[in-house]
Amino acid sequence: MTADPAARRGIPDATVARLPEYLRALTDLAERGITSVSSEELATAAGVRSAKLRKDLSHLGSYGVRGVGYEVDLLAYEISRELGLTQDWPVAIVGLGNLGHALANYSGFVTRGFRVVALLDHDPDIVGQHIAGVAVRPMDDLERVAEVDGIAIGVIATPAASAQGVCDRLVAAGVRSILNFAPCVLSVPHGVDVRKVDLSMELQILAFHEQRKALAARRTPLREVVR
Amino acid sequence: MTADPAARRGIPDATVARLPEYLRALTDLAERGITSVSSEELATAAGVRSAKLRKDLSHLGSYGVRGVGYEVDLLAYEISRELGLTQDWPVAIVGLGNLGHALANYSGFVTRGFRVVALLDHDPDIVGQHIAGVAVRPMDDLERVAEVDGIAIGVIATPAASAQGVCDRLVAAGVRSILNFAPCVLSVPHGVDVRKVDLSMELQILAFHEQRKALAARRTPLREVVR
């Protein structure tokens, strides 16, 4: 259909979601001085099956050597490039309560192409504070900051009630990628990506499985139950 | 195959992962005084299509009324029960750096059946501090705490290097559900559930899509690019 092969090259969402995990495993290996790795070894380090890993990597290109494996540095670089981590992405965090505060200090944000360049909060008591070396600015500055600093990714760490309003302003200011920590659904126009992290949702999913284990143990007490 | 229908009733993982979102939407509706909702309305509030919502709910039972919709309170209760939130789950948080600190104070953890009953840290400077009304205890207390308080869910918010060790001790102490915030893969025996939340992974997935949007805009400059 499309002539341009790069335009066609659609990497499946499930694969994209695993690339950061592969990259993390490769970084670990590199730090341990390991220069070459098989799909079997890398898959184990990333917590997947080797067939899935090879299938995933095949979407990026052919960076392995049959009979040998993958060169750690090369593969790490190719995944980084595919994920867009060879560029620099300016990030703004909106809402600096406990969670926003922790995010601003989170080392995983600073590394790998992300730069937290702006912190914004509504509360006059928080505005002016320095967190992780960055001054917290008032919400009024949002549009100016987005333009001047060229914010690519907005992190929303406000209460749910304010999240949609903040999101609307970020989008109006040209931000097309949103990471939402507020426990609510955000509606955005086409072309804007939202990813949601809801800490209590994860706990609830665990509770579901925990409950099933408790029920199963009660139903079939074949082994002794851990006290 | 199995005689017991409850044992057979396998709710798909994808459905379980959405139940907390439905529950959140229902709680919002209830707070706004809305007592009845159609699948179309609830689906919009939860950010999914109505067909998917109805399919998901059909796995729990038949709690709607044809031609009318769902009673908000009833459905919220049934989902809560299915998720195991009508019980009380004692939670321990290990590692009280910035993130662990934020988690201990996170209101989403306190509500809905979860009780943060224990905080543990390795650092003598942190041990003894009170966070969200709970005293931080030394790591040596882990096994005692797990038994005495009956910890059901362990939250790991330590650096990656310590995470597997902490996980092993939690599992040995009888904890079968782990929420891992450390950026590493944990290996656990069969019967133990691990869910992982990696904040930087989410950013990386956003960066991938952001990069594609930038490339697409460059390739086909049909509309003006937001400056």
Next chain:
DNA sequence: TAGATTGTTAATCGATTAACAATC
């Protein structure tokens, strides 16, 4: 009854897996 909306079916779509030919 007429209108509305659920619960379910059947078709489609996408992801996973095992197996193996290709090839280092």
Next chain:
DNA sequence: TAGATTGTTAATCGATTAACAATC
């Protein structure tokens, strides 16, 4: 060459979607 491991194929599995009969 012999041994090892990739990249790909084809089969399976599970999730999504649209459509509609059931039914309030």
